[in-house]
Amino acid sequence: MVTGDNLDTAKAIAIEAGIVSREEADNKYVCMEGKEFRELCGGLKQLNDPNDPNLVKEAVADMRNFNIIQ
DSSP: OEESSOHHHHHHHHHHHTSSOTTGGGSTTTSEEHHHHHHHHTOEEEEEETTEEEEEEEEESOHHHHHHHO
């Protein structure tokens, strides 16, 4: 779970909502702030569409790390 809110508040809400268990909430990569998530994934990179020069797509820059933490 990624949050832009206070991490402790987000964990408490996630536990209350049944998204994660109390035991899971402190495990690495289970709950993190958006800033940490973006840093681990290398942010987004822009990809130009070869068929349409006006279309730009975004993709995760570091898919290896993204796959580890998702």
